[in-house]
Amino acid sequence: MTVLGGIDRRLLQNVDWPLLGAMLGLVILSATTLASLHVGRTGGSVALRQLAWFALGLLALIIVVSIDYRRLVRLAPMFYILGLAGLAAVFVVGRTVSGARRWILIGPMSVQPSEIFKICFVLMATWVLTSRWAQPVGKVTVALTVPVLAVPALLIVKQPDLGTALLLFPVLAALLVGAGIRLRLLGGLALAGLAALPLVWFAALRDYQRERILVFLDPFRDPLGSAYNVIQAKIAIGSGQLLGKGVAGATQSRLAFLPERHTDFIFAVFAETWGFVGCLVLLTCYALLLLRGFDIAASTREPVGRLVALGVTALFATQVLVNVGMVVGLLPVVGVPLPLMSYGGTSMLVSLTALGLLLSVRMRQFQ
Amino acid sequence: MNLNLRRGLPTRRDPGQKRIIGMSALVTGALMVIVCQLWYLQVLEGGRFQEASDKNRIRIRPIAAPRGILFDRNGAPLVDNRPAFTLSLIPREMERDPLRRDATLGRLAALIRIPYQELRDAIAKTSPDSFLPVRIRRNLSMEEMQKVEEWKLELPGVIIEVEPQRVYPNSRFAAHLLGYVREASDDQLKQGRYRRGDMVGQSGLERLLDEFLRGKDGGERIEVDAMGRPMRLIQSTEPNPGAQVVTTIDRRIQEAAEKAMEGHAGAVVVMDPRNGDVLAMVSTPAFQIDRFTGSIDREWWLKIMKDPEFPLLNRTIQSQYAPGSIFKIVVAAAGLQEKTLTPADRTYCNGEFQLGTSTFRDWKREGHGTVDTLDAMRHSCNVFFYQAGLKIGGAAITKYASAFGFGQPTGIDLGTEKFGLVPQPRARGRRGAPAFQAGDIINMSIGQGRLLVTPMQVARFMAAVANGGVLWKPRLVQRIERPERGVVWSDSGTVTGHVVLNPAVWAFLRQSLWAVVNDEGTGRGARIPGLDIAGKTGTAQTIANSRSDRGQDHAWFASFAPVKDPEVVVVVLVERGGKGGQIAAPIARKILNAIFFEKVAAAEILG
Numbered sequence: 001m002t003v004l005g006g007i008d009r010r011l012l013q014n015v016d017w018p019l020l021g022a023m024l025g026l027v028i029l030s031a032t033t034l035a036s037l038h039v040g041r042t043g044g045s046v047a048l049r050q051l052a053w054f055a056l057g058l059l060a061l062i063i064v065v066s067i068d069y070r071r072l073v074r075l076a077p078m079f080y081i082l083g084l085a086g087l088a089a090v091f092v093v094g095r096t097v098s099g100a101r102r103w104i105l106i107g108p109m110s111v112q113p114s115e116i117f118k119i120c121f122v123l124m125a126t127w128v129l130t131s132r133w134a135q136p137v138g139k140v141t142v143a144l145t146v147p148v149l150a151v152p153a154l155l156i157v158k159q160p161d162l163g164t165a166l167l168l169f170p171v172l173a174a175l176l177v178g179a180g181i182r183l184r185l186l187g188g189l190a191l192a193g194l195a196a197l198p199l200v201w202f203a204a205l206r207d208y209q210r211e212r213i214l215v216f217l218d219p220f221r222d223p224l225g226s227a228y229n230v231i232q233a234k235i236a237i238g239s240g241q242l243l244g245k246g247v248a249g250a251t252q253s254r255l256a257f258l259p260e261r262h263t264d265f266i267f268a269v270f271a272e273t274w275g276f277v278g279c280l281v282l283l284t285c286y287a288l289l290l291l292r293g294f295d296i297a298a299s300t301r302e303p304v305g306r307l308v309a310l311g312v313t314a315l316f317a318t319q320v321l322v323n324v325g326m327v328v329g330l331l332p333v334v335g336v337p338l339p340l341m342s343y344g345g346t347s348m349l350v351s352l353t354a355l356g357l358l359l360s361v362r363m364r365q366f367q
Numbered sequence: 368m369n370l371n372l373r374r375g376l377p378t379r380r381d382p383g384q385k386r387i388i389g390m391s392a393l394v395t396g397a398l399m400v401i402v403c404q405l406w407y408l409q410v411l412e413g414g415r416f417q418e419a420s421d422k423n424r425i426r427i428r429p430i431a432a433p434r435g436i437l438f439d440r441n442g443a444p445l446v447d448n449r450p451a452f453t454l455s456l457i458p459r460e461m462e463r464d465p466l467r468r469d470a471t472l473g474r475l476a477a478l479i480r481i482p483y484q485e486l487r488d489a490i491a492k493t494s495p496d497s498f499l500p501v502r503i504r505r506n507l508s509m510e511e512m513q514k515v516e517e518w519k520l521e522l523p524g525v526i527i528e529v530e531p532q533r534v535y536p537n538s539r540f541a542a543h544l545l546g547y548v549r550e551a552s553d554d555q556l557k558q559g560r561y562r563r564g565d566m567v568g569q570s571g572l573e574r575l576l577d578e579f580l581r582g583k584d585g586g587e588r589i590e591v592d593a594m595g596r597p598m599r600l601i602q603s604t605e606p607n608p609g610a611q612v613v614t615t616i617d618r619r620i621q622e623a624a625e626k627a628m629e630g631h632a633g634a635v636v637v638m639d640p641r642n643g644d645v646l647a648m649v650s651t652p653a654f655q656i657d658r659f660t661g662s663i664d665r666e667w668w669l670k671i672m673k674d675p676e677f678p679l680l681n682r683t684i685q686s687q688y689a690p691g692s693i694f695k696i697v698v699a700a701a702g703l704q705e706k707t708l709t710p711a712d713r714t715y716c717n718g719e720f721q722l723g724t725s726t727f728r729d730w731k732r733e734g735h736g737t738v739d740t741l742d743a744m745r746h747s748c749n750v751f752f753y754q755a756g757l758k759i760g761g762a763a764i765t766k767y768a769s770a771f772g773f774g775q776p777t778g779i780d781l782g783t784e785k786f787g788l789v790p791q792p793r794a795r796g797r798r799g800a801p802a803f804q805a806g807d808i809i810n811m812s813i814g815q816g817r818l819l820v821t822p823m824q825v826a827r828f829m830a831a832v833a834n835g836g837v838l839w840k841p842r843l844v845q846r847i848e849r850p851e852r853g854v855v856w857s858d859s860g861t862v863t864g865h866v867v868l869n870p871a872v873w874a875f876l877r878q879s880l881w882a883v884v885n886d887e888g889t890g891r892g893a894r895i896p897g898l899d900i901a902g903k904t905g906t907a908q909t910i911a912n913s914r915s916d917r918g919q920d921h922a923w924f925a926s927f928a929p930v931k932d933p934e935v936v937v938v939v940l941v942e943r944g945g946k947g948g949q950i951a952a953p954i955a956r957k958i959l960n961a962i963f964f965e966k967v968a969a970a971e972i973l974g
Contacts, residue, residue: 177386238408238416251424251590276409280402287398294391298384310387317394321401328404 014363016296022289023355026340027054029282033270034343036247037254037262046262046343053345057352064356068364069308072357076120076127080148083120086113087155094159102159112346114156114164118171119353122311124148125172129179130304137180142189145172162209163334167318169193174314175307178297213332229265232257233327237271244275262343264335267327282341286320293317296362305361312354425601426498426589432582433531435609437545437572439618440644440845446545451532452507454479454515454525455500456486458493461524471522478518479504479511502550502564506532506660533660539653541621543681544781544843546571547659569659571681572614572843575780579847579856582609610855613845615644623961624649627954633921633941634682634822636841637958640830640933642860643839645779647958650682684777684784687819688940691905691947692747692889693925694768694814696832696876699744701767702759703872710740710875716750720809727753727809730906744879745888747904749813756812761803764811765789770866771828772838773820778863779841788819815908826938829925831866832880833901833933835873838864877901881930884952892952893926898963901933902926902955904947919943924951928959935962 031054035047064072072079086104090113095103103110128134128148134141149172156165176186201210236252239245252258253269261269271279293313300306316339323338325331337344339351408416437445462468472490476483481504489501507515512527519525533548535541549569551561561567568577585606590599617637624635624647637647654671671678680686702708718734720727729735729749735742743751756764768774774789790811792801803811810816823841831838839862846857880901883890889904905923922944927933937955944950 174390177390178383180383180386234408235416235419237405238412239420241409241413241417252420257424257592271405271409276405279405279409283398283402287395290394290398291391294387294394298387298391306383306387310390314390321394321397324401325397328401328408330401330404 011363014365016292016359016362018288019292019296019355019359019362022285022292023340023352025285026282026289027051029270029285030266030341030343033266033273033341034262036250036273037269049345050343050348053348054352056345057349060349061352061356061359064353065360065363067360069357069360070304073123073127073130073304073308076123079120080124083113083117084152084155087117087152089113090159102161109345112344114159114161115344115346115350117152117156118164118167118315119350119357121148121152121168122171122175122308122315122354122357125175126304126307126311129175129307134179137176138182139185141179141181142176142185145176148172160206160209161335162205163322163336166334167315167322167336170318171311171314175311178307178310179303212334229259229333230329232259233265233268234329236268237328240272240275240278242276244271244273244278247273264323264337264342265327266342267324267338270341271327283324290317290320293358296358296365300361300365302365305364308357309361312358315354316351424590424592426591426597428587428589429499430585430587430606431530431566432584432606433608434533434548434566434582435576435580435611437580437612437614439614439616439621440646441617441619442613443618445536445541445614445616445618445621447534448531449534450529451505452509452512453505453528453530454503454507454511455528456490456503457498457500457524457526458490458495459498459524461490461495463495468524471524474518475515475522475525478514479507500526500528502528505530533657535657536618536622538655538657540625540656541616541648542571542653542656543650543683544571544616544621544648545656546573546575547654547656548573549659570679571781572612575782576610576612576844576847579610579612583607608850610847610849612847615639615646615842615845616648617646619965620958620962621647621649623647623965624958625651625653627957627961628939628941631941631944631950631954632676632682633939633944634686635940635954635958636683636822636826636936636938637962638826638830638839638841638936638938640833640839640927640936643827643830643842644845644860645826645841645843646935648683648843650680652676652678654678681781681783682940682942683822684779684781685821687785687787687821688921688923688942689816689818689907690773690814690820690825691907691921691923692749692814693825693903693905693923693947694818694820695744695747695752695812696880696903697768697771697773697828698752698756698759698764698812699740699879700771700866700868700872700876701763702755703740703875704767704868705759705763707759707763708740708755712755713737713739714743714748714751714754716748718750720750720753722753722805722809725806741875741879741882744903745882745886747883747889752812753809756808757805759812761790761792761808761811764808765791767866768818770864771831772864773818773824773828777821777823777827777841778861779823780843784823785819785821787821787824788817790817814905822938822940825923825925825940826936829927829936829938832873832876833927833936836866836868837862838866877930880926884926889948890924890926890952892948893924893956893959895956895960895963898928898959899930900926900928900959901930902952904952906945906947909943919945922947922950924948924955926955926959928963935959937962 031047031051034050089104090102093104095105095110102112102114104113125145125148128144129141134144149168153165153168232252236258239252250273252272253261258265258268270282290313293309293316297306297309297313300309319336319339322331322334322336326333337347339347433448436447439445462471472486473483476486486503489503493501515525515527547569548566551565551567555561555567568574568580573580585604587600588602589597590601591597620637624637628635628649628651632651635647635649638645715737716729716735718729718732735746735748738748738751768789774787776784776786790807792803807816811818827838827841839860842858842860844858846854848854880903881899882888884894884900884902890902893900893902903925907921907923909920922941924939924947927936937958939951939955941950
């Protein structure tokens with residue numbers, strides 16, 4: 001195979017097995033959880049489709065691993081522009097599901113360009129931060145990143161998909177920190193962002209988004225309307241207690257009290273089924289994955305590789321924390337899937353591609 | 368290692384690595400916060416959420432227990448149940464958006480003409496999270512039910528339930544006796560014995576026996592999914608129907624008495640003198656008992672409450688009247704027993720009686736001529752009884768009145784009974800011992816003055832005259848049976864007193880009362896050839912004579928038959944009916960005819 005031919009033996013010695021182990025563990029937990037849900041008419045088909053996407057994702061992972069990430073970063077502007085084109089295409093040929101245009105049909109598959117764009121963004125941000133115009137890292141660097149972030153963020157917010165748009169901010173922040181920006185400057189930016197919040201509240205947010213935040217502050221504001229998800233998720237998680245109800249006893253999930261139970265709220269299903277102990281296992285998998293990611297970033301001397309690893313890890317960390325934080329009621333509801341767990345083809349493909357980048361950096365660390 | 372790494376970063380010497388470690392610490396910290404939240408939700412609060420989860424998935428669907436049935440003495444039902452359609456709202460299944468919900472309510476209001484505000488109020492009383500149906504209107508017509516079913520898709524959260532409901536032989540049948548059944552009022556809910564929507568007996572036997580009649584609601588515990596679709600039956604409890612009550616009422620007699628009273632305001636009591644059984648109990652005008660069942664509209668309720676005829680009043684026990692000439696039986700009994708009067712006493716009646724400066728008139732202007740005691744009873748001669756009363760004395764008359772049960776409750780199991788009044792001697796002056804004044808005695812001798820009785824007291828008294836002095840407590844309920852446990856309560860009748868009179872006195876009373884009806888007496892209007900009826904008319908003067916159109920006297924007729932071995936006592940009172948002999952006696956005749964001859968006719972047909 002020509003693709004694998006690009007990987008020499010030395011690279012294979014540096015494969016990060018704990019990272020791959022954590023990934024595999026999470027995918028298995030995802031498939032079993034989905035299989036227990038009986039979404040739709042054909043019982044376990046969601047789980048099988050998730051596994052099929054996983055297989056496809058593995059292929060993508062291997063391809064990414066076999067290519068030097070520096071080559072990919074060099075091509076970042078092209079990916080970025082393609083990504084933007086995809087985001088724009090949503091408005092033209094996008095499929096509307098429950099009020100949001102997020103999907104494009106490509107043959108039999110529906111693809112979510114905003115998911116794919118996450119990787120393009122990490123690569124592009126790395127490209128900008130490591131370009132010679134960005135040196136030394138300072139105000140000019142920040143100014144360079146502003147359009148890189150702002151253009152896609154606006155396009156994504158318009159879909160509307162607030163969650164994905166918000167994800168880009170912490171990822172960029174992590175990359176700036178990793179690139180060596182002065183913390184005082186970053187703090188200033190954060191303050192400016194906070195000051196702009198009221199503006200965002202009135203100008204950018206839609207009614208249902210505002211409602212979600214109000215509901216987060218006071219869940220019993222509207223127990224059957226917008227707070228329904230939050231309350232039902234809390235009931236599902238809490239009633240799992242220490243050891244969980246098991247697959248048969250997880251009534252909140254099985255009887256469909258929990259909305260979005262196979263996608264954004266899958267953590268609640270897992271928590272109801274396997275209890276606190278199960279949650280510890282799941283979170284340990286994520287912790288392992290994230291800590292490996294940070295370790296790879298920290299131990300990479302080459303700046304492009306470090307930023308790619310950091311960007312990918314920050315992307316994962318933000319998604320995990322925001323999703324779980326939202327499901328357990330620590331954060332307002334935003335539509336962010338739980339990577340590797342939530343059902344969704346594009347998300348699975350993108351997650352594995354991202355992990356491919358991480359592995360690629362790791363394997364070429366000591367070159 | 369560390370040094371190597373630092374040297375390996377060409378652009379800047381340090382901070383990158385430390386910063387990345389810092390970030391990983393931040394992420395780890397955030398994960399720890401999530402673990403703490405999970406510990407709180409799952410371990411500390413887990414039990415509470417478990418309950419919430421059960422509440423989510425388990426619905427309790429109540430199944431109303433049919434109310435017990437009331438039977439007459441021959442096993443014919445006085446009231447029955449039939450399935451009725453009830454319109455209910457399930458708050459949890461209504462539109463969540465207030466505007467769209469109000470639109471649904473508006474549509475419903477227009478569809479079956481319920482005030483919109485009433486619907487809003489009903490919903491406002493309950494939590495929007497509740498799955499328990501809120502009853503809006505019971506007893507929908509077929510047409511209304513079909514309309515709602517047709518519009519079902521436009522009316523989310525609106526359902527029609529089938530519940531057992533009371534049904535009566537006719538609209539006003541035995542209304543006061545049976546009483547009406549309605550949803551527990553707010554006050555009753557406060558007592559804590561009922562739940563909202565429970566049907567509770569509000570008057571009459573339905574209220575008295577509510578505990579027995581009510582039964583125990585059953586229910587189903589169902590596991591449902593988020594859409595409320597039933598998935599699995601977890602547990603089911605059959606409703607326990609209410610107990611069956613066998614009353615002493617004879618439906619045939621009750622119906623006959625109600626028919627005989629049509630168009631009159633008043634009361635009828637039919638009693639068995641051998642055991643105190645109440646065979647019929649009629650108070651007119653009656654309210655429409657079927658309109659009181661279930662939900663009642665305010666306007667109609669107010670109309671009933673303001674009706675000058677007081678249709679809610681049970682005149683057999685809750686209204687007091689002067690007994691009029693019926694009381695002459697007591698006066699005669701007192702005199703004959705105390706030997707202050709003999710059957711042979713004679714008086715010349717010229718139509719008036721002079722006492723001091725006052726003149727007391729007879730009802731017959733020209734007088735009755737020379738009358739003996741029996742004639743005085745027969746023609747109800749007042750002048751004779753004025754003189755007899757003065758001879759007998761107030762103390763003796765009130766003693767016998769009390770012995771016959773006047774002035775005391777009959778003890779009938781319906782509650783809110785009036786006691787009547789037997790006058791006591793009045794103290795005149797500061798030192799004078801209480802004594803009856805002659806004028807008071809004269810009034811009392813013909814059943815006027817301060818004397819007050821209820822039709823039920825008169826029936827008990829007439830029964831004692833018929834059976835030789837036994838005062839029975841009027842019995843309404845023979846026994847209460849539960850389908851699986853047999854008789855749970857029974858009443859074999861209670862004797863509350865005896866009146867001891869010389870047998871000759873009893874014989875004289877019966878003979879004179881027979882003569883009232885059968886020998887050209889005042890009660891001849893009740894005469895039925897072939898049946899020996901004994902009776903006494905009474906005409907109670909009313910004080911409010913000022914209103915010319917309604918200023919007539921109350922008409923009484925108290926009777927029993929057959930004279931030998933009496934089987935029934937029939938007491939008729941017609942408010943402002945006029946003379947007892949002209950108005951009340953013919954009504955009693957119709958009732959007696961129905962009791963003795965229509966029964967025979969029926970038996971003949973059967974034979």
